[in-house]
Amino acid sequence: MRTSKKVLTSLVLCAAAQLFTSNPAFAKLVEVHKERSIYRNIVITENKGIRCMQFETRRKKVSNQACINLKQPEKLVFEYVQGTLLGLAHNPAPKRVLILGLGGGTLANVIHQISPTSEIVSVDIDPAVVKLAKEYFDYQENQQIKSEIKDARVFVKRALLQKQQFDWIILDAFNGDYIPEHLMTQEFLTECKRLLSANGLLAANTFSTSDLYDHESVTYQKVFNQLAIFKAPTKGNRVIFACNCDNFSLTNNLSPQLNNQLSRYGLDTNLLFESITDMVDWDVTARVLTDEYSPANLLK
Numbered sequence: 001m002r003t004s005k006k007v008l009t010s011l012v013l014c015a016a017a018q019l020f021t022s023n024p025a026f027a028k029l030v031e032v033h034k035e036r037s038i039y040r041n042i043v044i045t046e047n048k049g050i051r052c053m054q055f056e057t058r059r060k061k062v063s064n065q066a067c068i069n070l071k072q073p074e075k076l077v078f079e080y081v082q083g084t085l086l087g088l089a090h091n092p093a094p095k096r097v098l099i100l101g102l103g104g105g106t107l108a109n110v111i112h113q114i115s116p117t118s119e120i121v122s123v124d125i126d127p128a129v130v131k132l133a134k135e136y137f138d139y140q141e142n143q144q145i146k147s148e149i150k151d152a153r154v155f156v157k158r159a160l161l162q163k164q165q166f167d168w169i170i171l172d173a174f175n176g177d178y179i180p181e182h183l184m185t186q187e188f189l190t191e192c193k194r195l196l197s198a199n200g201l202l203a204a205n206t207f208s209t210s211d212l213y214d215h216e217s218v219t220y221q222k223v224f225n226q227l228a229i230f231k232a233p234t235k236g237n238r239v240i241f242a243c244n245c246d247n248f249s250l251t252n253n254l255s256p257q258l259n260n261q262l263s264r265y266g267l268d269t270n271l272l273f274e275s276i277t278d279m280v281d282w283d284v285t286a287r288v289l290t291d292e293y294s295p296a297n298l299l300k
Contacts, residue, residue, distance in 0.1 A: 033136070037128035040176055044136050046070070050077060053104055053132060055176035063176050065129075066104025068137050075266040080205050080237035081106055082267050083230035085114075086276065087168060087241060089254050090201045094118050094167035098159075098195070100152035100183070101173030101205075102129055105139025112145055114261050121166075123148045123155045124173075153182050156191050165197040171204035179206065181294040184216060188291075189223040196244035209236040214286035216240075221280075222288050224248075230276050241276075250276055 032051070033044040041056035052067040067077040076082050084107060093115045099107055102124035112120055124130055127149050133139035141147055148155055152173050159166075169192050173183055182188060192202055202224070206216055208231055217240075220227055224242035228250040231238045241250050252273040254262070259269055287293060 033132070035128060035132075037126050039126050039128075042126075042128055042132060044132060051136060053129075053137065055174070057176035063174070065174060065176075066106060066133070066137055068104060068106070072266075073138065074264055076106065076110070078106075078237070079232035079235050080230075080239055081110075082265070082272060083232060083237070083239045083275065084170060084172075084203050084205065085110065085262060085265075085267065086230060086239075086250065086269070086272055087170075087201050087203045088114065088258060088262070089252060089273075090241075090243070090250060091167055091199075092255065092258050094201075096164075096166045096197075097121070097168045097170070098166040099123065099170045099172060100155070101171065102133055102139070102147065103172060104137030105133040106137065107170060107172065108145050109139060110265060112142075114258070116144065118144065120145045121148060122146070123150055123152050125149070125151045152180075153188060153191075156188070156195055159195055160191060164195065165200070166195055167197050167200050169196060169200070169202045171202070174205075178210065178212070181289075182291070184212070184219065185289045185291050185294050186219050186222055189220060193223055193242075193244055198244060200244045202240075202242045202244075204240045204242075206238050206240060207236050208232075208238045212289075214283040215289050217280075217282035218284060218286045219289045221284075226278070228276055228278055230272070233271075233275055249278065 029045050029047040031043060032046055035042055043054045043056065045052050045054060049069060049071045050067055051070055052064045054062040055065055056062050069075045069077055095118065097111055097118050097120045099122045102122045105122065108120050108122050111118060130147050173180060196202060220240050220242055226248040228241040229238055252269060254269055262269055
């Protein structure tokens with residue numbers, strides 16, 4: 001029996017539709033939620049079981065600020081988050097943790113689960129981010145986890161006036177394009193260092209591919225001297241570790257119990273520690289970023 005061209009075309013289109021809907025490789029990015037905050041457009045998307053919070057930038061680009069695996073919520077999606085948690089090798093049970101830049105609240109949640117006695121303060125300038133972190137990424141506040149809606153620089157200055165101290169400060173603030181320029185300067189990092197307890201640790205999420213790489217590096221080195229660097233194996237993130245101490249190195253001295261806890265989140269700590277280095281691979285003559293000189297808008 002001959003098949004008409006019209007019927008044949010319909011069969012082909014039907015088969016193609018089945019292929020696209022049944023094959024994960026052709027899964028479509030779904031926009032779950034979108035809203036305009038006072039700072040930006042925020043979009044919640046889902047694709048292949050991964051939910052992400054995205055910021056739309058002034059350049060009409062989008063950047064993932066937080067992602068969660070809906071099928072395996074404990075498995076950390078971002079390599080830089082895994083790398084940041086290596087800071088627990090320096091202090092496995094910090095009394096007070098400050099996270100500047102909330103995203104989906106992943107770091108706060110995981111640190112709380114690993115060290116439930118730690119007091120964690122998460123700071124974000126955008127109330128919409130905090131709201132969406134709770135609604136879509138299971139960010140949970142409790143007696144140990146608090147949120148502050150403030151500019152990170154303002155929070156740090158006020159915390160210094162109140163003579164607060166933190167054992168671990170995590171810098172993870174992004175505006176969609178890059179780190180806000182007033183959170184990259186020598187003055188700001190000096191304030192963070194003063195906010196650290198003795199032997200306190202700072203971890204900062206930055207980009208390996210940024211045109212600011214040399215400037216950022218010399219600025220952190222100017223304030224903290226010794227740095228340990230984690231470079232994400234497959235992505236463009238790097239985490240700068242620095243300590244409020246005289247001699248600093250970040251080595252794999254995790255206890256078997258802590259190592260086992262971290263493995264629940266998908267961390268291969270032996271492999272991750274291979275990406276830690278103290279090698280200086282930047283131009284040490286680059287100009288230090290200051291409140292008077294911080295041309296982040298030109299050097300992204």
